Amino acid sequence: MSFYLIYKQLKDVPIETYMQSVSEADVRVVLTKQELNQEDLLALLSPAAERILEEIAEQAHRLTVQHFGKTIQLFNPLYVSDYCVNHCTYCSFSVTNEFERKILTEEEIEVEAQTLRATGIEHVLLLTGESKQHTPVSYLKDCVKILRKYFSSIAIEVNPLDTEEYEELFAAGVDGVTVYQETYNEDIYKQYHVKGPKRNYLYRLDTPERACEAGMRSVNIGALLGLDDWRKEVFLMAMHAQYLQTTYLGTEISVSLPRIRPTIGDFIPTTAVYDRYLVQCMLALRLFLPRSGITLSTRESPELRDHLLPLGVTKMSAGASTEVGGYSQDDKGTNQFEISDERNVNEISEALIRKGYQPIYKDWVHL
Amino acid sequence: MNDQLVIGGKELSSRLFIGTGKYYSDEVIPEVINRSKSEVITVAVRRVDLNRSEQHVMKYIPKEMTLLPNTSGARTAEEAVRIARLARAAGMGNWIKIEVISDQKYLLPDNEETIKATEQLAAEGFVVLPYMSPDLMAAKKLEEAGAAAVMPLGAPIGTNRGLQTKELIKLLISESKVPIIIDAGIGKPSEAAEAMELGAAAVLVNTAIAAAKDPVAMAEAFAQAVEAGRTAYRTGMATKSETANASSPLTSFLDSI
Ligand code: SF4
Numbered sequence: 001m002s003f004y005l006i007y008k009q010l011k012d013v014p015i016e017t018y019m020q021s022v023s024e025a026d027v028r029v030v031l032t033k034q035e036l037n038q039e040d041l042l043a044l045l046s047p048a049a050e051r052i053l054e055e056i057a058e059q060a061h062r063l064t065v066q067h068f069g070k071t072i073q074l075f076n077p078l079y080v081s082d083y084c085v086n087h088c089t090y091c092s093f094s095v096t097n098e099f100e101r102k103i104l105t106e107e108e109i110e111v112e113a114q115t116l117r118a119t120g121i122e123h124v125l126l127l128t129g130e131s132k133q134h135t136p137v138s139y140l141k142d143c144v145k146i147l148r149k150y151f152s153s154i155a156i157e158v159n160p161l162d163t164e165e166y167e168e169l170f171a172a173g174v175d176g177v178t179v180y181q182e183t184y185n186e187d188i189y190k191q192y193h194v195k196g197p198k199r200n201y202l203y204r205l206d207t208p209e210r211a212c213e214a215g216m217r218s219v220n221i222g223a224l225l226g227l228d229d230w231r232k233e234v235f236l237m238a239m240h241a242q243y244l245q246t247t248y249l250g251t252e253i254s255v256s257l258p259r260i261r262p263t264i265g266d267f268i269p270t271t272a273v274y275d276r277y278l279v280q281c282m283l284a285l286r287l288f289l290p291r292s293g294i295t296l297s298t299r300e301s302p303e304l305r306d307h308l309l310p311l312g313v314t315k316m317s318a319g320a321s322t323e324v325g326g327y328s329q330d331d332k333g334t335n336q337f338e339i340s341d342e343r344n345v346n347e348i349s350e351a352l353i354r355k356g357y358q359p360i361y362k363d364w365v366h367l
Numbered sequence: 368m369n370d371q372l373v374i375g376g377k378e379l380s381s382r383l384f385i386g387t388g389k390y391y392s393d394e395v396i397p398e399v400i401n402r403s404k405s406e407v408i409t410v411a412v413r414r415v416d417l418n419r420s421e422q423h424v425m426k427y428i429p430k431e432m433t434l435l436p437n438t439s440g441a442r443t444a445e446e447a448v449r450i451a452r453l454a455r456a457a458g459m460g461n462w463i464k465i466e467v468i469s470d471q472k473y474l475l476p477d478n479e480e481t482i483k484a485t486e487q488l489a490a491e492g493f494v495v496l497p498y499m500s501p502d503l504m505a506a507k508k509l510e511e512a513g514a515a516a517v518m519p520l521g522a523p524i525g526t527n528r529g530l531q532t533k534e535l536i537k538l539l540i541s542e543s544k545v546p547i548i549i550d551a552g553i554g555k556p557s558e559a560a561e562a563m564e565l566g567a568a569a570v571l572v573n574t575a576i577a578a579a580k581d582p583v584a585m586a587e588a589f590a591q592a593v594e595a596g597r598t599a600y601r602t603g604m605a606t607k608s609e610t611a612n613a614s615s616p617l618t619s620f621l622d623s624i
Contacts, residue, residue, distance in 0.1 A: 065578045067525045069389020122416070152413075217442070249470040250442050291474065291525075356391045364440060365413050367449045 002206050003243050007184065010239060015232055019046040027052055031059050036288050041238055044284035045231045053280060060286040061310045067291050072352055073315045073360045074345065075123035076116055077157070079324045080104045080143055082334060084129030086196030088182070090224070090260055092336055093129040095195065099334045102324040103134055109146050115328040117150040119319060119345040122362035124151040125178060127336075130159035130198060137165050141172045148173045153364040155218065159197070160207040166214030175364065176218035177211035179204070180258065183227040184236035192227055208240070212248035217364075219244065220295060222256035225273040225281070234281045238288050245292070254293030254315065257281055261299050261340070275304060279311060286312030298339040302351070305341055309355055318348035318359075370597065372568055374546060375462060375494030375515045377433060381406045382563065383593040384435065384548065385586065386573025387424050388414070395582055396427040403586035409435040409464055409571065412450050417457045425459075435496065437464035444483035451488050463488060464518070464550075465497040474524045478505040482512055489513025498550050501535040503542060510545050517543060518550035518571065521562065525574050527554025530561055540566045556585075556592030563596025564603070 019042055027049045030040040043049060049056060081103040084093040092099075104112065116124065126143055128135040140158060147154050155176030156169065166177065181204060183189055189201045198204065208219045221240060223233040237255060245253045259273050273281075278300075285294060296305060296313045298320040305316070321327055322336040343351065349359040372379045384407040387396060400408065408428055415423045415436075428434065436454035441447035444467060451463040465488070467480040481497045482505065489495045494515045499505055501519035509517050519536055522528035529552060530536065540547050546568030553559050559570045572589055579585035 065389075066527060066574060069574070069577050070391035071389060152416075217440075245472045249472055252471045291472070353392065358390060358392050360414065362416050363413055365417075365450060365453060367446055 001247070002202075002209065003240050004202055004205055006239065006243055007186070007205070007236065010236060011186070015042060015235060018042055019231060022046040022048045024048050024052050028055070030287070031055060038239070041235060041284060041288045044287055045235055045280065049284070050276065050280055053276070053283065056283045056287065057279070057311055060283045060312050063286055063290045064310070064312050064314070068314045069358075070356055071358045071360050072309070072313065073123065073293075073363050074121060074318045074348070075125055075153075075155075075315060076119075076121045076317050076320050076345075077125045077127050077322065078112060078116055078147070079127045079322060079326060079336070080109060080112075081128040081131070081135045082324045082336070083131040083134035084196075085131045085133065086129075086198040087194040088198065089192050089194060090227070092334055097334075101129075104325060106142060106146060108325060108329070109143055111328045112325060113147055113150045120349075120361050121318070121345060122152040123155070123364070124153070125155045125157055125176075125317075126174075127157045128159070129336075130196070132159055132197075135159075137161065137168060140169060140174075144169065144172045144174055148366065152362050152366060155220070160204055161210070163210040163213050166211050166216065170215050173366065175216060176220065177208070177216050178220040178222075178256070179207045179211070180222040180224055180256070181205060181237070181240070182224045184223060184233055184240070185228045188228060208244055208253075209247070212244060212251045216251060218252040218254060218293075219248075220254045220256060220293070222258055222295075224258050224260060225278070226260035226271060229271055230273045230277055230281060234284060238285055241289055241292060245289070252293065253289075254295060255285055255289070256295040256297065257285075258297055258299055278304075279308065282308065282312045298341040301340045302343055306351060306355060309352070309357060316348065319344035370601065372546060374496075379406050379433070379569075380404075381590070381593075382569040382597055383559070383590055384409065384550075384569055384571040385576060386571065387411070387428075388573055389577035390582065393424045393427045396424070397429070398583045399576060399586040400429065400432065402583050403576070403590045405586075405590070406431075407433045407435050407462075407569075409437050409573070410459070411439045412436045412454045412457075412459070413440045415457070415459075417453070433462060434460045435462050435464050436460070437466050437498075438484075439466045439468070441465075441467050441484075442469045442477075443467065444480040444487065447480070447484040448487050451484075451493060452491075455493070461492060462494045462496065462515075465495060476500050476520070478502060481505075482508050485509050485514050486512040489515075496548065501532045501539055503535070503538050506539045506543055506547075510543060514545055516546040516548050516568065518548045520551040521549050521558070522552025524551045526552060527575060528552055529554055529558040530565075533565070536562075536567070537565060556588045559589055560592040560596035560599070563593055564599045566600055569593075 022043045087094045157178040223237045293314045295315040352359045381404045383405045385405045436459045438447040438450040469477045498518045522531040548569040549562040549567045550571040
């Protein structure tokens with residue numbers, strides 16, 4: 001079984017027509033329910049819901065505090081390579097962009113890890129561009145061996161792998177996998193992914209399932225908002241998360257809502273996802289998946305991040321660097337995308353505390 | 368009136384156990400402990416930075432409290448056992464709350480894996496308090512496996528839905544030889560009182576206190592509710608036992624025939 005079968009059924013559902021028919025009263029009915037279904041999710045993403053965001057926000061806030069308390073888990077990305085064999089039109093690392101590429105040596109990773117660990121961060125997300133040639137599983141395993149010395153939890157965001165490869169990495173100490181579908185719309189997927197193995201829509205779509213099958217403790221999925229109609233993307237992403245959660249009970253499924261950021265090329269998002277819409281997406285996800293983690297990256301501005309806090313966020317990156325060697329090297333690599341919240345770990349922690357939240361640096365033990 | 372609960376050889380006057388998760392700041396914990404009068408506090412081992420003692424929640428917990436480290440995050444018996452050993456090695460004592468949750472959707476405990484972990488850890492000398500789904504057979508097996516108390520859920524973790532499993536819990540209370548402590552689901556002081564009235568030995572409350580607008584005041588409300596519920600239960604017990612001791616008004620004539 002694959003989510004693809006469900007995707008094919010959902011693809012032709014007249015989502016827009018349904019959403020247009022939803023009234024504010026319909027949305028209020030959803031707010032009284034304990035378990036939400038597909039139609040309820042669509043109601044929350046509808047234009048009518050946009051008009052009563054405050055009411056939905058109250059519910060989202062209540063549910064978030066109930067399930068997660070007033071805590072936010074902090075993590076940071078650590079880029080070890082920016083080699084990529086793909087051409088994604090929206091990303092600086094695209095093979096078509098010319099810049100001096102880097103791949104960290106074991107010694108450099110050690111220094112980078114020490115520098116990041118010194119900020120207090122215990123949860124790390126290991127990132128590479130997508131190139132199996134430059135960063136094969138054996139290289140990733142070497143990285144993990146070093147990172148294990150410094151961090152309590154290691155997740156990876158690398159090129160999609162086979163189940164056996166995820167199993168190998170799990171055994172080496174990786175406990176989480178992040179993979180974004182970018183866009184769920186199969187018809188336009190290839191327009192954005194011009195070249196490289198990433199063009200294979202189905203292999204990417206099935207990636208979270210392979211990670212779950214390999215026994216990963218957590219799997220994080222997402223749609224890159226701005227590539228297609230955000231209402232549809234978030235609807236499909238939520239259905240995907242629900243499918244994974246139901247099929248793989250042992251894995252914690254969380255979601256991210258990255259918006260397109262400026263990159264080297266001059267990519268312009270096709271659909272504008274204004275702050276108001278981002279809020280609506282987050283609220284809908286929180287109500288539909290009350291126990292799922294929601295990650296908020298430094299792509300968003302400090303002001304916006306502070307305001308989004310009570311609405312459903314449970315994990316944040318802090319003082320993130322999106323370039324290879326970004327924590328310790330003078331001669332840093334190229335940003336994968338520009339970050340917007342430039343505050344360091346301490347500043348973010350202080351901001352959280354001021355807002356009445358406890359920053360959580362560590363939430364797992366290596367076993 | 369002396370009404371002490373004894374677990375793992377420790378005498379406890381308070382029947383309210385509290386948690387450390389979900390607080391907006393750990394700094395509020397000492398006052399919560401104070402007002403709740405609680406003597407047992409659960410701590411997620413996975414949240415404690417065992418290498419950096421100055422940073423973790425334990426610095427807010429007075430020495431005289433009994434620490435109940437928990438194995439949250441464990442998906443198998445094996446993981447729970449390893450977390451328990453880590454906790455003991457780190458000086459967190461030998462009490463352990465087993466939490467094995469292999470379902471991340473509803474967060475329900477896996478009784479089978481919990482029994483395995485209990486067996487193992489009890490044999491290693493831990494005072495084991497397993498969190499479980501209220502199933503009588505599983506509770507009996509936990510007892511046999513060496514559990515010092517059994518902790519059934521009132522409702523799934525964090526739902527604040529109260530004693531949804533009341534009928535099953537009643538069976539556990541009347542059939543178990545070890546104390547039954549209601550863990551998870553209790554959202555209001557009145558529900559804690561109800562659990563105590565039913566005869567629970569204690570209740571563990573985390574979310575309802577930690578996520579309250581004023582956790583300190585809520586801790587006090589729970590302390591009062593637990594005491595009220597316990598007193599009511601003891602009063603009920605007394606009546607029941609008096610009845611049992613009295614002569615049988617309806618059938619005593621049989622003796623004189
Ligand atoms: S999005 Fe990923 S795969 Fe695409 S170009 Fe960037 S790094 Fe490469």
